Amino acid sequence: MTFADTDVPHLPAGVRLKSDAVRGTVMLLAPERAFTLNPVAVKVLGLVDGERSVGAIVAALAQEFNAPPEAIAADVIELLDELARKRVVER
């Protein structure tokens, strides 16, 4: 089940971002698990607020990076799908 444009992703209870001064990265913390996020994932998850749709997230990134939404959408959806499989993002 891959994310559609109109799906609204959110972080489930117990999952949160933490900017980690010791490691110099942003981490995604979940029960018993911690993921190091790359800069792109940090940008995407920074826009995941339980209100924006996937389409809105892509549009916001497209504007910020001055790139066509089509070029970004696939990467965003792939990332969200991967995190959903790990159950750290839900729709």
Next chain:
Amino acid sequence: MSAERPPLAPPIGLLAELTHRCPLRCPYCSNPVELERRHGELDTASWQRVFDQAAQLGVLHVHLSGGEPTARADIAPLTGHCARAGLYTNLITSGVAPAGRRLPALADAGLDHVQLSLQAADAACADRIAGRAGAHAEKLAFAAAVTQLGLPLTLNAVIHRGNIGEVEALIALAVELGARRLEIAHAQYYGWALANRAALMPRREDVSRSVAAVEAARRRLAGTLVIDLVVPDYFARHPKACMGGWGRRLLNVTPSGEVMPCHAAATIPELTFWSVHDHSLGDIWRRSPAFEAFRGTGWMREPCRSCDRREQDWGGCRCQALALAGDAAATDPACVKSHDHDRVAALALAEASAQMPPYHYRSFDRRSGA
């Protein structure tokens, strides 16, 4: 000791054994057989200092554990302190009083996650294992309160001979209670579980059946429930990386403030533990003799030393090596390459097929436990 030492990465987790007090008496309890008493417990300010140092050191998760952590009256302020320090807080609880009464204050203090233990799915069976009538019913009420408060819930069931037939029922119960994760953890034989091994060791065919049940449920419940499975060592070919490797990921602080690489490490008599009374957590992590003793691969002998799995399982569990092979620096007898493996496997087989002895219940007085 010529092995190359990569730079030491910061620890991921801190297991805070806030107290050894607990209203239950599980015969597989991971606490040491010599339980620490209340008067020796660290006070609130000392734990707060430990948590601040943990955050500075790079610890991400703090596991508020015990015993029963809510037996401490300051559990909510301690949780709040961790939350303010940016630490992810996980309450590891039995769910029996006073856990339920203190839960709302913990949620207010910013608790991130609750891990609740269940002894079985059937109430009578569960209460017999926990050594307390009515415990299971209390746990179910506690689970409902957790999800009502919107807190994420993980259930943890230690599996052994007395409940191995309940694995499917436990999975169904986890779904019913709205848990997001279920840990099906076969007993690890140290502490009380080692003393009770003959009463806990399951038969091999029951182990296989329980593993198959978990695998089928994982497929069926994908997207609803995550099931983590810890398989029993004595039936494995290779050991587990105990705590993700000695001194690599985790610190364990005992109620009185001794810091150990694993909660069973006190069973190894030659180790010297440093206390948070005398040293900072960072110093203990980097330089204390107990953490240095088995860190990395430099301490290994054959067959581990030249084995290509040595950085996957780090030679297995040191406490188990001591308990079963008589030498903490030996290869974990759970490994097929250990000289002691066949003897240990035969022992497990013999215990599992003999009549089940009564439990030696956990207690503060060793003699009264039987």
